[in-house]
Amino acid sequence: MTPPDAPLLQISGLTKRFGGFTALDNVSVDIKPGERFGLIGPNGSGKTTLINCISGAFRTEARTVLFRGEDITQLPAHVRTRRGIARSFQIPRPFRSMTVVENLMVALDFAAAAGDFTSAAHRHETAMSILSGMGLASKADASATTLSQVELRKMELARAMATRPKLLISDEAMAGLSSSEVDEVLDLLMSLAEHDITVIMIEHIMQAVMRFSQRVMCLDAGKIIAIGAPNEVMANQRVQEAYLGT
Amino acid sequence: MKRRGIFFWIGAIVFLVAIALMTKLIGNEYPFFAGYVILQFIVLAVAWSILGGHAGYVNFGTSAFFGMGVYTAVFLFKVAGAPLLVQIAAAAAVGALMGFLLGLLTLRMQGIFFSIATIALTIVIETSITNWRYVGGAAGIQLLRPPVTWPFSGYVQMLFFVQAALVVLAVAISRYIQNSWIGRGLQALRDDELAAECTGVPTLRLKVLACVISGALMCAAGAPAAMYLQYADPSSAFNLNYSVSVLAMSLIGGTAHWAGPIVGAILLGSTQQLLTVTISSEINVLVLGVMLVLFVVAAPEGLIGLLRRIRRKEGKS
Numbered sequence: 001m002t003p004p005d006a007p008l009l010q011i012s013g014l015t016k017r018f019g020g021f022t023a024l025d026n027v028s029v030d031i032k033p034g035e036r037f038g039l040i041g042p043n044g045s046g047k048t049t050l051i052n053c054i055s056g057a058f059r060t061e062a063r064t065v066l067f068r069g070e071d072i073t074q075l076p077a078h079v080r081t082r083r084g085i086a087r088s089f090q091i092p093r094p095f096r097s098m099t100v101v102e103n104l105m106v107a108l109d110f111a112a113a114a115g116d117f118t119s120a121a122h123r124h125e126t127a128m129s130i131l132s133g134m135g136l137a138s139k140a141d142a143s144a145t146t147l148s149q150v151e152l153r154k155m156e157l158a159r160a161m162a163t164r165p166k167l168l169i170s171d172e173a174m175a176g177l178s179s180s181e182v183d184e185v186l187d188l189l190m191s192l193a194e195h196d197i198t199v200i201m202i203e204h205i206m207q208a209v210m211r212f213s214q215r216v217m218c219l220d221a222g223k224i225i226a227i228g229a230p231n232e233v234m235a236n237q238r239v240q241e242a243y244l245g246t
Numbered sequence: 247m248k249r250r251g252i253f254f255w256i257g258a259i260v261f262l263v264a265i266a267l268m269t270k271l272i273g274n275e276y277p278f279f280a281g282y283v284i285l286q287f288i289v290l291a292v293a294w295s296i297l298g299g300h301a302g303y304v305n306f307g308t309s310a311f312f313g314m315g316v317y318t319a320v321f322l323f324k325v326a327g328a329p330l331l332v333q334i335a336a337a338a339a340v341g342a343l344m345g346f347l348l349g350l351l352t353l354r355m356q357g358i359f360f361s362i363a364t365i366a367l368t369i370v371i372e373t374s375i376t377n378w379r380y381v382g383g384a385a386g387i388q389l390l391r392p393p394v395t396w397p398f399s400g401y402v403q404m405l406f407f408v409q410a411a412l413v414v415l416a417v418a419i420s421r422y423i424q425n426s427w428i429g430r431g432l433q434a435l436r437d438d439e440l441a442a443e444c445t446g447v448p449t450l451r452l453k454v455l456a457c458v459i460s461g462a463l464m465c466a467a468g469a470p471a472a473m474y475l476q477y478a479d480p481s482s483a484f485n486l487n488y489s490v491s492v493l494a495m496s497l498i499g500g501t502a503h504w505a506g507p508i509v510g511a512i513l514l515g516s517t518q519q520l521l522t523v524t525i526s527s528e529i530n531v532l533v534l535g536v537m538l539v540l541f542v543v544a545a546p547e548g549l550i551g552l553l554r555r556i557r558r559k560e561g562k563s
Contacts, residue, residue: 055444081446093441095434106434109427111446163446 008033008167008198009054010066016049016058016222023049025222031200033166036193038213038230039202042242045219047202048090051169054200055087056080067167081111086165088156090172090202094144100155101127101140104162111163127162134158134188150181157188168192169200174208182208210234218242254421258414265410269403278406280523282474284515285409286467290488291495291507292416293463297456298493299501300429302436303353307364308492310371311341311461313484315468320381320478323389330408334469341465342458349457353450356439365489372484386479389472405470416463420504423459432456487531491518494534498541500548509549 007030016024024046031037041047052058054065056077063071072080095103104127118126131137134154139147147155153173160168170189174182186208193199203209209216210230217227220242226233233239269278290308297303318340319333328336352363376384391401398404423429434442435449443449472478491514499510514537518530545552 057440057444076448076450077440077443078446078448081444087444089441089444093438095437095441097433097437102430106430106442106447107445109430110448159445 005032006069007031008035008068010069011050011054012064012066014050014053014060014064016046016053016060023222024053027219027222027224029217029224029227031167031198033198034193034196035198036190036212036214037198037200038209038216039200039219040204040206040209040216040233040239041219044221045242046222047219048171049222050219051087051171051200051202054080055085055169078110081163081165084164084166085169086111086160086163086167087169088153088160088171088173090175092149092152092156094147094152094155094159096143096145099141099143100136100147101131103144103155103159104130107159107162130158130161133191134161135184150177150184153177153185154188157185157192161192165197167198167200169202171202172204173201174203174205186212206234254418258418262407262410262414265407269398269407275400275402278400278402280519282402282406282409283519284512285406285413286471287491287495287515288508288511289409289412289416289467290464290492291499291511292413292420292504293460293467294492295496295501295504295507296420296423296460296463297453298460298496299507300423300432300436301453301456303453303457304361304493305364305457305460306361306486306489306493307348307367308464309484309486309488310364310368311344311464312468312471312488313368313375313480314340314344314371315465316471316478316483317375317381318465319469319472320387320389323472324381324387327392329392330404330470330473333472334408334412334466337469338462338466342462344465345458345461346454348461349454353453353457368484368486368489372480375484376480382479384480386477389476389478391473391476401473405474408470409467412463412467416467417504417508419459419463420507423456424504428452428455491534494538496548498537498548500545500550500552502547502554503550506548506550513549 009031012028014024014027015022027050039047039050049058053060056075060073062073065071065073067080067083067085072083095106101124105123108123108127128137128140131140134157136151136154136158139151144155157170157173173189174185177185182205189199189201189212201209201212213230215228216230216233218225218233218236218239220238225238225242226236290312294305294308297305315337318337322328322333322336348364348367352360355363375381381387394401394404398407423432431442431447431452434445434447435452439449495510495514496507497510498514499508500506514534517533521529521533541548
């Protein structure tokens with residue numbers, strides 16, 4: 001099919017407008033398989049819009065987003081999830097009427113079902129092993145509404161993992177966490193990347209971005225203003241202007 | 247899980263046998279007249295909960311589906327003298343198609359907009375039927391029941407049994423949905439549609455499926471009503487009271503479990519029957535309103551929810 005060093009995700013000439021407002025302006029970037037990619041930018045710069053275009057919450061023009069060499073722009077979000085794109089949300093969106101393990105079962109029932117016809121017991125086992133990997137096993141039968149903020153973040157990542165993604169997009173999974181909790185979540189994301197999962201991380205906490213990313217991209221007003229190694233991007237004049245103001 | 251399934255089917259068979267025995271042993275026709283209405287409401291409430299409970303989409307169009315069922319039966323009977331089972335099967339097919347079209351057109355809208363669209367549907371269909379002379383128009387139509395077939399002693403007894411069979415069918419379907427991946431998907435999309443979609447749940451397809459099943463059952467439940475009353479007219483077949491009653495029954499019973507709407511329909515249905523006989527049919531609506539307010543305040547998750555809460559408290563203490 002695709003050669004091994006081909007990009008996993010290709011975004012080319014992606015523009016998204018809401019009425020007269022251009023949220024994304026001709027964005028092009030390739031993301032390699034297994035890459036840890038940091039996405040930064042001031043509030044309102046288009047980070048979440050870009051994520052929504054990749055995961056399918058927003059539709060875009062044909063051939064602007066290719067995943068594993070195939071055009072996915074016309075696919076609804078649930079099909080993209082099944083193809084291997086998972087995401088967490090900036091504000092956690094758990095299934096509130098379910099327990100933690102049931103939240104994961106939704107993913108296993110729907111996203112992973114295509115292909116492997118495993119028994120319900122086996123799926124439950126899989127869910128439990130993902131949860132224990134996240135340190136949430138003791139909360140498996142607790143209602144999703146009883147979780148603390150950091151537990152909710154972890155559950156979102158666990159649910160995303162249960163869809164067996166090739167690309168995981170983490171949208172500010174560390175916002176509002178204490179510094180020790182940030183380290184916990186960061187370690188989790190690092191361990192995922194070791195399992196051959198490509199991770200795009202949106203984050204405002206700079207230490208986390210610097211420690212995590214192999215490559216960083218900075219958006220401002222819908223345009224890419226810098227892309228490259230974390231140190232280079234941080235040293236970039238325009239990035240500093242965008243963050244600190246001129 | 248498996249054992250529960252066996253218990254369920256034994257219960258269903260016992261229920262049908264009891265109903266069959268009743269039609270043999272009770273001579274008076276009135277219990278069947280009253281019982282039929284309660285059974286009909288059970289089917290409607292269970293069907294409503296498939297979309298309204300699991301998926302959380304409030305459908306005010308119960309009367310549209312019910313009335314369509316009535317008029318499918320009327321049309322087939324007038325055109326070909328079709329037997330009862332054919333009328334019901336055809337009504338189910340019409341209901342499924344209606345559910346499919348309604349679902350496709352409106353389920354992209356979320357929350358209140360879907361509900362408004364279902365009310366509009368009721369009005370559109372009622373108006374069309376009112377202006378269709380062939381099935382009686384606004385004046386309604388008289389129907390002459392055909393002779394009853396063996397083993398039933400009277401037509402009402404037969405309708406009573408048929409409606410009981412529909413109850414079993416509806417409950418079995420609703421129970422299957424609750425325990426399967428369909429139920430889990432609907433529950434997920436009720437909690438959070440975007441999160442469900444991003445977890446791989448085909449939300450639109452599941453909602454339309456729920457609407458199709460729900461619509462087919464509602465229409466099927468309406469079909470025997472033409473023969474039950476031997477008369478049909480648009481303003482009673484499409485009466486908004488059906489929508490309101492069914493919604494109240496489901497909510498009062500509780501939609502978290504398949505048994506909720508059954509409990510609600512029996513409780514409210516029999517109360518309504520009792521009041522109709524002893525006081526007047528107008529007081530029904532008042533009682534409905536009062537009960538709905540009481541439940542929204544005291545037990546927002548219905549009787550089933552109340553029961554669960556009590557059980558959880560006992561478990562803790």
